[in-house]
Amino acid sequence: MSREDLLTMADTASSEPIQLVAPDGTRHRHAAFDAMLADVNDDAVADLYVDMVAVRRIDTEATALQRQGELALWPPLLGQEAAQVGSARALREDDFVFTSYRENGVAYCRGVDLDDLLTVWRGNASSGWDPYGINMATPQIIIGAQTLHATGYAMGVKFDGGTQASVAYFGDGAITQGDVNEALAFAASYQAPVVFFCQNNQWAISEPVGLQTRVPIAQRADGFGIEHLRIDGNDVLATMAATRMALERARAGDGPTFIEAVTYRMGPHTTADDPTRYRDAAELEEWKEKDPITRIEAYLHTRGMAVDGFREAAQHRADDVAEKLRHGITTMADPEWQAVFENVYAEDHSWLERQREQYGRYQDLFSSDAEGKA
Amino acid sequence: MDTQTTATGTLTLGKAINRGLHHALAADDKVLVMGEDVGTLGGVFRVTDGLQQEFGPERVIDSPLAESGIVGTAVGLAYRGFRPVVEIQFDGFVYPAFDQIVSQVAKLRYRTRGRVSMPLTIRIPFGGGIGSPEHHSESPEAYFAHTAGLRVVSPSNPQDAHVMIRQAIACDDPVIYFEPKRRYHEKGEVDEGVDLAELPLGAANVVVPGTDVTLVTYGPLVKTAVDVAAAAGDEGISVEVIDLRSLSPIDFAPVEASVRKTGRVVITHEAGQFGGLGAEIAASLTERCFYHLEQPPVRVTGFDIPYPPSKLEEHHLPDLDRILDGIDRVMERPNSLSGGAGC
Numbered sequence: 001m002s003r004e005d006l007l008t009m010a011d012t013a014s015s016e017p018i019q020l021v022a023p024d025g026t027r028h029r030h031a032a033f034d035a036m037l038a039d040v041n042d043d044a045v046a047d048l049y050v051d052m053v054a055v056r057r058i059d060t061e062a063t064a065l066q067r068q069g070e071l072a073l074w075p076p077l078l079g080q081e082a083a084q085v086g087s088a089r090a091l092r093e094d095d096f097v098f099t100s101y102r103e104n105g106v107a108y109c110r111g112v113d114l115d116d117l118l119t120v121w122r123g124n125a126s127s128g129w130d131p132y133g134i135n136m137a138t139p140q141i142i143i144g145a146q147t148l149h150a151t152g153y154a155m156g157v158k159f160d161g162g163t164q165a166s167v168a169y170f171g172d173g174a175i176t177q178g179d180v181n182e183a184l185a186f187a188a189s190y191q192a193p194v195v196f197f198c199q200n201n202q203w204a205i206s207e208p209v210g211l212q213t214r215v216p217i218a219q220r221a222d223g224f225g226i227e228h229l230r231i232d233g234n235d236v237l238a239t240m241a242a243t244r245m246a247l248e249r250a251r252a253g254d255g256p257t258f259i260e261a262v263t264y265r266m267g268p269h270t271t272a273d274d275p276t277r278y279r280d281a282a283e284l285e286e287w288k289e290k291d292p293i294t295r296i297e298a299y300l301h302t303r304g305m306a307v308d309g310f311r312e313a314a315q316h317r318a319d320d321v322a323e324k325l326r327h328g329i330t331t332m333a334d335p336e337w338q339a340v341f342e343n344v345y346a347e348d349h350s351w352l353e354r355q356r357e358q359y360g361r362y363q364d365l366f367s368s369d370a371e372g373k374a
Numbered sequence: 375m376d377t378q379t380t381a382t383g384t385l386t387l388g389k390a391i392n393r394g395l396h397h398a399l400a401a402d403d404k405v406l407v408m409g410e411d412v413g414t415l416g417g418v419f420r421v422t423d424g425l426q427q428e429f430g431p432e433r434v435i436d437s438p439l440a441e442s443g444i445v446g447t448a449v450g451l452a453y454r455g456f457r458p459v460v461e462i463q464f465d466g467f468v469y470p471a472f473d474q475i476v477s478q479v480a481k482l483r484y485r486t487r488g489r490v491s492m493p494l495t496i497r498i499p500f501g502g503g504i505g506s507p508e509h510h511s512e513s514p515e516a517y518f519a520h521t522a523g524l525r526v527v528s529p530s531n532p533q534d535a536h537v538m539i540r541q542a543i544a545c546d547d548p549v550i551y552f553e554p555k556r557r558y559h560e561k562g563e564v565d566e567g568v569d570l571a572e573l574p575l576g577a578a579n580v581v582v583p584g585t586d587v588t589l590v591t592y593g594p595l596v597k598t599a600v601d602v603a604a605a606a607g608d609e610g611i612s613v614e615v616i617d618l619r620s621l622s623p624i625d626f627a628p629v630e631a632s633v634r635k636t637g638r639v640v641i642t643h644e645a646g647q648f649g650g651l652g653a654e655i656a657a658s659l660t661e662r663c664f665y666h667l668e669q670p671p672v673r674v675t676g677f678d679i680p681y682p683p684s685k686l687e688e689h690h691l692p693d694l695d696r697i698l699d700g701i702d703r704v705m706e707r708p709n710s711l712s713g714g715a716g717c
Contacts, residue, residue, distance in 0.1 A: 096453070126485040137453065138486055142477050148443060149478070152450020159406070159432050160454070178470070182443030189438055343488035344522055346546035350623045352522070 017262045019232040020241065023290045025298025033241035036248075040240070042303050048089060048236050049296050050314040052081040055105040056293065057318035059267075061325050062104075062118060066271045070329055071121045075102045079234070079266035082292030083199045085109060086239030087261070090247060091167065097136040098150040099169040100143070102199075106169060110134040114321065115328035124335055144170055144177035147196065151183045154192035154250070165193045165250035167243075173204025175220060176212045184224040184258070193250035195243065196221070196258040199233060201265035206278035221258035233261030234292040264290070337363060382565045388421050388558035390532035391497075393566060394539035395422065395459065399429050405543060406451065408435040409444060409461030409497075418463055419499055419558055441471035448494050449478050457493045459543055465500040465552075466509030466681075472517070479548045480523030494548045495539070500528075501594045501644050502676075502691055503556035505684040512681055513645035518550045519622040519654075526622040527576055528552040530596035532562035534579075534619060541575040549575075552621075554594035576620025578628045584614035587701050588632040588639045590655055592618040595642050595692060602697045611705060621651060629655065630662055637668035638704040642692045647675040674700035 020028055020037075059076050066074040077084065084105030091097065091110075099106055107117055107129075116128035120139070127138030140146035150168035157164050174180050175198065187194050200217050202209050213220070221228035227249065231238040239261055246257035264287040268275045275284075301307050341356040385393065398405045407422055407429075413436035416423030426434035437444050441462060448458035462468045468475070475496065482490045502511035519526045525547050529535035535553070542549035581596060582603040591599045596617045603613040614632050618624055633639050639659060641652040656671035674692045682690050702709035 098450075125487060126481070127487075130489045131453070131486060132489060137490075140478075142473060145446065145474065145478055148446025148474065149450040149453060152447030152452075153454050154450070155447060156451045156454030156456050159451075159456070166450070178440075179442055179446055179474070182438070182440040182446065185438050185440060186443050186447050343484050343486075345525070346483065346491060346493075349525075350625065352623070 017230045017232045017260075018238055018242070019235050020237040021235050021295055021299045023234075023295050023298075025295060025300075025302045027299060027302070030241075032245070033238065036241040036244045037237060040237070042300065042305055045237070045296065045303075046300060046305060046310045048085055048240070049293070049300065049310060050317055051085045051089065051109060052105075052236065052293050052296070053314035054317050054321045055081050055085060055108050057322050058104060058108060058114075058117070058325060061322040062121070063267075063271060065118070065326065065329055066121070071118060071271075072123050073270050073272060074121055075104075075270045076267035077102050077105055077265070079264045079287065079292070080199055080201055081105055082236035082296070083233035083239050083261040083263045086236040087167070087169075087197050087243040087259075090240045090243035092164070092247070094135060094164050095247070096150075096153050096164060096166045097169070098146040098153070098166065099136065099139055100146065100171060100174070101139040101141055102171070103139065103169045107134075107136060110136045112136070114325045115332065118325065118329045119332070122329060122332060124332060144174035144180040144183075146170070147174070147180045147183035148186070150194050150196075151187045151192055151256075154187065154194035154256075155190050157193055158190065163251055165195060165247050167195045167197055169197050169199065171204065172198065172200040172202065172209045172212055172217060173207065174198070175217055184221065184226060184256075187256040188224045188226050191253070191255035193253075194256045195246040195250060196226075196256060197243065198258070198260045199263055200260055201263050203265055203269070203275075203279065205269040205273060206275075216260065218258060218260035226256050226258050227254075228258040228260065230260045230262065233263030234290050234295065236292060236296055263292075382563070382567065384561050385532050385536070385564045386559050386561050387529070387532045387535045387554070388419055390536035390562075390564045391421050391539050391553065392423060392425070393564070394536045394543075395425060396428070397540055397566070398459070398543040399425060399433060402457065403433070404455060405457045405459065406433055406435060407459045407461070408437050408448060410437055410439055410463050412436060412461050417461060419555065421497075421499075421553070421558075422461065441467055441469075442474050445471040445474040445479065445494075445496065449474065449482070449492065452492050452494055453490065457495075457543060459495040459497060462496060462498045464506075464510045465498055465512040465514055468498055468514060475518070475524070475550075476521045480521045483547075484523060491546050492548045493543075493546050495542045495545075495551055496548070497539075497551045497553060499555040499558075500552045501554050501556060502681060502687050503594065505687070508681060508683070511687065513643065513676065515550075515552055515621050516645060516650050519651060524548055524550055524622065525576070525620070526550045526552065527620045528554060528593035529619065530554060530557065530593055530617050532560065532564045533568075534617075536564050536566060537568055537570065538575065538619065541570055544570065545575055552593060556594050557597065560597065576623065576625055578619055578625035579617045580614060580628060580632070581617045582613065582615040584612040584636070586612040586636055586638065587614070587704055588629070588636045589613050589615045589697070589701070590618065590629055590639060590641045591615070591643060592621060594644060598692070598694060598697065599642065601694050602701070605694060605698060606701055611701060613701065624651075624655070626658065626662075630659065633659055634663050634666045637666055639667070639671045640674060640697065640700040640704055641671060642674040642697050642700065644676045644691055646678040647673055648678050650675055669704045669706065672700045672703050
């Protein structure tokens with residue numbers, strides 16, 4: 001099968017996703033989705049806009065920090081701001097989120113400390129924050145593994161009579177992984193209150209979505225007996241409405257929901273990647289027309305909002321976030337050697353203790369040397 | 375503690391585990407038992423027999439047939455504050471869950487700098503000798519013992535099996551609990567009232583004291599090793615048998631003390647030799663007490679082959695005579711390598 005065939009296949013797979021705001025800002029009506037947004041007035045939409053601008057700025061700042069050697073790697077989300085902000089802002093504080101490594105926008109909305117967002121990419125720690133502090137597990141790098149964790153968490157909610165939901169974020173590449181399919185099976189069997197939020201950004205590094213599926217991804221859910229929604233992932237109102245709908249189902253005891261948010265990764269997979277090797281410039285241009293941020297700006301303009309005003313507010317927020325991010329990461333202290341041995345086990349482990357003790361004595365050789373010379 | 379269910383009596387190893395699970399389920403409603411066929415059927419080896427009837431289908435959970443799913447959802451349940459005890463039906467079925475175990479379960483505490491605990495117990499019936507087809511008789515312990523963040527244990531008798539399953543469940547670290555399936559029906563006295571704190575999880579046990587040779591083993595071969603000690607005794611050789619109980623970490627002090635006394639060591643396990651626990655023990659002893667050794671450590675192990683069909687497993691599994699031959703080697707008596715190249 002040729003590369004062109006795969007790309008065509010992906011194209012034919014794109015049946016019309018639900019859209020509330022068109023790229024030119026036109027508002028489409030959708031009875032069920034609109035009902036989910038009854039309380040979202042123009043000011044609330046402007047807040048989402050501000051969030052998206054801030055999230056994009058985190059992305060460009062972190063990319064710059066990587067280029068300047070302050071970070072080892074960074075996975076950009078450019079283009080996926082609506083999918084992440086819309087879904088994350090639909091969540092309740094006590095819902096629990098399990099993500100992949102690209103959900104920096106979700107983490108921002110959950111209130112992550114900005115230093116914690118970048119620690120892992122600087123190499124200072126394996127992951128950043130306290131999961132119980134913001135009810136969000138630290139990002140998972142093994143593709144799709146976190147969908148099982150979200151499902152297990154939701155099973156636990158059901159077992160202990162909680163009212164929370166859990167959300168699993170993953171990409172189009174992950175749908176092929178066994179774990180995602182096992183997660184769907186478990187979620188359906190136990191009717192767990194979990195939302196599967198797939199950001200179909202069209203590319204798994206260099207592999208087009210057509211290599212993963214011959215049908216729209218959302219259809220996968222049908223075979224498991226799971227309800228699905230296929231939405232325009234670049235439309236922040238659609239992503240928010242769909243997530244609210246799924247959460248409502250979860251809380252009502254109606255079980256899992258699968259959301260496919262059709263979006264596009266406008267940048268590379270990570271800063272180590274070169275997308276010009278595998279995709280057409282024309283494709284990128286086409287998706288730039290569907291940019292989630294300019295779209296919501298256009299929509300707010302049609303609503304008669306003072307665009308300049310909230311654009312300026314967004315800019316201030318973005319500047320502030322970028323400054324904090326840069327300051328935090330460039331002043332971050334390197335970890336001490338002892339951290340290598342910490343938190344491997346809850347209880348002492350005799351062999352590891354021996355290694356720590358021996359390495360400590362080795363380290364002491366250098367400090368006594370230094371003292372001797374002084 | 376549920377004193378009304380505490381008892382002393384003779385139990386099989388399988389029933390001793392069942393009683394341990396019962397204690398844990400009764401003592402803490404965050405403990406869950408999960409796996410394929412563990413509920414209505416009571417497990418293919420009946421280790422979970424009767425638990426679902428007593429504790430209900432949301433505490434003793436029949437799962438879909440998906441090992442990665444079982445372990446991966448247990449990770450999520452642990453995030454939620456549960457203490458899942460999952461059963462992998464057979465040793466050879468654990469590999470689909472290998473990624474969740476080594477990439478997630480083992481690393482989550484380290485990854486989150488101590489914020490997330492994974493108090494999972496993963497029960498795996500392991501080892502050969504029951505005449506099963508392939509994938510049903512493997513000894514994968516070295517894979518897990520090699521993975522930092524996991525604790526790996528294997529009981530050898532009903533009393534230990536009972537105590538160790540309760541300790542494993544109580545432990546805030548993830549524990550791989552290898553059940554010697556060919557010993558499920560062995561009977562022994564079990565005191566269910568034993569104080570768990572008295573016996574640390576994984577303290578090695580000197581099963582038979584001796585002075586000439588140290589014989590180190592664990593799980594299914596402990597019983598064989600005890601028979602070896604008796605047979606060697608008939609020939610005037612005093613064998614000290616050590617049951618490791620814990621395979622990671624290994625409680626090395628008693629092993630080292632024994633070797634300093636005897637100067638000779640044989641290590642035996644069913645798993646293949648290359649990169650097995652015997653290699654680790656031999657290397658560690660050589661590092662720690664080289665000048666006390668009269669002979670190089672000897673390993674008597676399964677061969678480095680896929681587990682053979684059942685008509686051949688008697689050749690693969692170390693038995694009394696093969697282990698005695700190993701003892702002859704460290705005692706410099708006539709043995710299978712006498713007259714040939716020693717290495």
